[in-house]
Amino acid sequence: MHIFDVVIVGAGPAGLATAIAAVQNGLDHFVIEKGALVNSLLHYPVEMVFFTTPELMEIGGMPFTSPNDKPTRLEALRYYRRVTDVFGLKIAFDERVLAITRQDAPDARGSFAIDSQSARGVRRSVHARAVVIATGAYDVANSMGVPGEDLPHVSHYYTQPHPFFRKRVVIVGGKNSAAEGALDLFRAGASVTIVHRKPALGDSIKYWVKPDIENRIKEGSIAARFNTGVLEVRPTEVLVQSTDGVEDALPADAVFLLTGYGSDTTLLRAAGIELNPETNGPVFDPITFETSVPGLYVAGAMVAGIQSGRVFIENGRFHGQEVIKAIVRSLARG
Template sequence: MEILDVLIIGAGPIGLNCAMEAEKNGLSYVIIEKGTIVNSLYNYPLYMRFFSTADKLEIAEIPFITTSPKPGRQDALEYYQGIARQKALKIKLYEKVINITKNELFEIQTSKAKYLAKNVIIATGFYDIPKLLNVPGEHLPKVKHYYTEPYPYANQKIVVIGASNSAVDAALETYRKGADVTMIIKGSEISNSVKYWVKPDIENRIAEGSIKAYFNAEMQEIKDSAVIFKDDRGSIHEIENDFVLAMTGYLPDFDFLKNSGIHLKNENLVPMYNPETMETNIENLYLAGVVCGGKDTHLWFIENSRIHANLIVKHILGQ
């Protein structure tokens, strides 16, 4: 069996960047990906636009050419998947990593094969596991933790839970396709992280009453044809409802990290790693990208974690 210099878990932008950095420095590698190339981006809302400009999403100094000031989901898919094709990157798709064990080498068991590697990079992002509401009825078919497009919700009574970009986009898009939209927001205002060109839009729609919003509110129960929530005065409301879009955020796969031997710190479950090398408490096991932030998934993103590939490969070569 071939012994790889590097096995990379995750074919997102940072995983691709790690692969190109490894190849540039003569290291053998393979990427293992449980879905398609940049699988998280593929599962983003169809009409989503990035906060960042194209140049800040570039990897490996390959220009990201787009006519839009803010690239959208399709632009990003074309860019990153185009790089994978052009560079003929070694990627195994629709293959899930089951576990990682280490003796002298790492042994990586997947759903399809077994691999041996001297080094492993985990670049799995955070989009796989929704943050749950933990209320009765959350697992009803009407509850969606992922939003793609507004058309299925035309003329329906929609509850959107959350106040960040995904919730605001879902609320505005479904409202404009004829949905009756109510937002249930745990905090006291729309998040300051919402895209600056979108935030006034949602605030104005709420102010004029086109979109109903309850702040400092909390879901209590989801029924087949209604939802129950508590407002900021402690009053309980039950309203008719067809769909719930629970845009409450997502988390890394902490069980996978723990089972790989990585220590998780404090209440945010931040993985232990050296920020100068990205090496975890397990020798030659590295982290790259959003997964480094634990529950704080807004800490790392494409534009500020592109450097991780260089740090990791530099450390591997220096050993």
């Protein structure tokens, strides 16, 4: 039975950085990804421009060059594909990890069995001395808990404007995703209304986006309902209520609930990893990133739980180096 030094769950930037660190330290690695390479980026708007600069998205010491001050989504996808090829990372795509179990058999003592299933239903198990969970914080959309949230014209992810030309679109949310989506849709010919429970848009909106969205609202090109919450999503409208109790029905052909995302903790719980009751994220050593289960580590945005805004590509890309240092020390001790 072959036992890898480390299996990494998730092929986002943090998972890739961890795999690269494993390669650089001579560890036998394997990555399992439930979707495509850097899968979360596929949910980003097609023409999105990152808030950060290219060098702050680099992993493995490989330069990320861009003709722009801030890279685009397309450039990022191209960069991470190139990095994966250059370092020869071993990755299984479209394969979901179902369970991580510590092994006690004599020929596998001290290792873990990682059970997975491909998108086509094929199951298998691989074994590793250590496991790193780097599944990101974009898998689970924050549910609003309102009737109609699961209707077919409702989505928690916005990617492109063209299908909504000449359609009435309601966007729920007041942070960067909502602002960029509203501008994108407006410029593609959609009639856009923003619904936000607070009195104004968030201060975290990209500095070049905020004045743009505020001016479009001020001139009436984009409608905005502040201090307003959603009561129900219906097939042709969204029922909202202001903080002073006034209800209204907003016509809607499409609805985007851009109210944030979080980590899927199912795998963590199943593996016996202790969770922080305040953040719903894993309890881990801040230096080694080892969890309450010896040999199981975490990396990337998922370490922050519901406080995912604390960890981005810019800082999560360094987690893998510390994780691999800890694993190397652990393997040396036997």
